[in-house]
Amino acid sequence: MKIRYLYSAGVMIETPDTRVLCDPWVTQGVHAGSWFHYPYTPDLADKIGPCDLIYLSHVHGDHTDTVFLRQYLLRYPDARVVIAPFTNSHLAHVLRGESIPHTIGAEFSKGGTTLGLFPANGYPDDVDSVLVVKHGNQSVVNWNDNTENPDLIARVKAFAPDITCALLPHAG
Numbered sequence: 001m002k003i004r005y006l007y008s009a010g011v012m013i014e015t016p017d018t019r020v021l022c023d024p025w026v027t028q029g030v031h032a033g034s035w036f037h038y039p040y041t042p043d044l045a046d047k048i049g050p051c052d053l054i055y056l057s058h059v060h061g062d063h064t065d066t067v068f069l070r071q072y073l074l075r076y077p078d079a080r081v082v083i084a085p086f087t088n089s090h091l092a093h094v095l096r097g098e099s100i101p102h103t104i105g106a107e108f109s110k111g112g113t114t115l116g117l118f119p120a121n122g123y124p125d126d127v128d129s130v131l132v133v134k135h136g137n138q139s140v141v142n143w144n145d146n147t148e149n150p151d152l153i154a155r156v157k158a159f160a161p162d163i164t165c166a167l168l169p170h171a172g
Contacts, residue, residue, distance in 0.1 A: 001138050003165060007037060008062050009144060011167060012048065015135035017111030019051040021079070022131060022142055026068040030061030044068075050076045052110060055117070056083050056102075057144040058128040059091040066098040073100070082108055084117035084129035112136065116159040120146045132156055138164040145169055 002014040009023040026044045028036045041047065045068070054072070056064045073079060081102040083091050095102045108115045116132040130152060131142040139160040146152060146169065156163075 001133070001135055001140060001164070003140060003167070006044070006048070007041070009057070011142065012051065013133050013140055013142070015111075015113040015133065017113040017135065018053065019049075020115065020131075020133060021048060021051040021054045023057050023063040023144065024048070024054065024068055024072070025062045025065045027065050030065070035062060045072050045075055048072075051079050053108065053115070054079055054081045055115070055131050055142070056081060056091060056095075057131065057142070059094055060127075060145075063144070064091060064094065066094070066100060069100050070098070082115070082117065084119045086119045086129070087121070090127070116156070118152060118155050118159075120149060120152050130156055132160045132163075134160055137162075140165045140167065142167045143169060 004012040006012065008025050010025055011022045013020045013022065028040065081100060083102055083104055085104050085106050092102065092104060106117055113133065113135045118130045120128045120130060128144055128146050130144060130146060133140045141156055141163050143166060
């Protein structure tokens, strides 16, 4: 597997079977115009290239950039947006309101690669989620902005007992 850091929470996880773009944030000025990239990378869609799946962990603007998603999906219409099966999905509501097609699910497979999407039950209204990508004997967990949560850790370990690489929060 290959992991390519883009910036902020944005990463590309690649296996021999699939390319998964996680939490792309490109548009300047999210969070009421207070967050910007420095240095800014224009034309990031060209630099990313096509992917099979776009995983969105949660509704916050630095994880769900609807302006970029619309532009990216026009350029690469075969990419599929996937989100975790939240009980009360604010993320699905926002995506519907922005007319961004998406699929809600707990597990997705392509070839020998399996993705597990885990809502972080316990936050108010199920805000965040975790992604696990498994291929062969390797697995990557993308923990996003989640804090330590014993129930979530247990669910992730049941899906992938031996994590090869963990992408963990750096703040909070």
